[in-house]
Amino acid sequence: MRALPGREGKRTRVRHGRLLVASLSGLACLVFSPSLRAQPTIQAATCNLTDVQDAVNQAKTPGTIVRVPAGSCTWTSTLTITGIGIVLTGTGTANCGSSSLGAGTSATTIIDNAGTSNPMIDVSKVPYGQTFELSLLDINPLSPSTQLMSPVFVVGTCTSAGCPTCGRTT
Numbered sequence: 001m002r003a004l005p006g007r008e009g010k011r012t013r014v015r016h017g018r019l020l021v022a023s024l025s026g027l028a029c030l031v032f033s034p035s036l037r038a039q040p041t042i043q044a045a046t047c048n049l050t051d052v053q054d055a056v057n058q059a060k061t062p063g064t065i066v067r068v069p070a071g072s073c074t075w076t077s078t079l080t081i082t083g084i085g086i087v088l089t090g091t092g093t094a095n096c097g098s099s100s101l102g103a104g105t106s107a108t109t110i111i112d113n114a115g116t117s118n119p120m121i122d123v124s125k126v127p128y129g130q131t132f133e134l135s136l137l138d139i140n141p142l143s144p145s146t147q148l149m150s151p152v153f154v155v156g157t158c159t160s161a162g163c164p165t166c167g168r169t170t
Helices: 008-032 049-058
Strands: 041-043 065-067 071-075 079-082 087-089 092-094 104-106 108-112 121-124 131-135 138-141 152-155
Touching: 041 049, 049 065, 049 079
Parallel strands: 041 065, 065 087, 071 108, 079 121, 087 131, 108 138, 121 152
Antiparallel strands: 092 104
């Protein structure tokens, strides 16, 4: 389609104006997108189970980061995470990139003495669309002869739209 003489400039300005509006609208979506906002962070007082459970219980926003400080602690019962997707992370340096092997270098060690019938971390009822993430925690048995249940137990429900996911390292 040909433009009428003398109208090319206006047509171009309108196109640029529309493009500018569309670009600003897209930028506003990026700036105000909830997934790009900083997630709340809760620091556990120590790596002891009661302090970590208190920090987890404070998490009210999906994606909240619960940080476990450096140290070595023995857990004799289960950390329970129910009904919310959070990031549970120890202290250390994560390996990133396609050539990295292993999770990284952790300064947080949890000794699992929860017993043969209890998981050390029990995650359940995380709503579809939310995730549970676990990183930078070294989980070790009390001794080489200690018999344990699975250290991390995750139970979820799939829908016709798919299943919840877990496991991005941070």
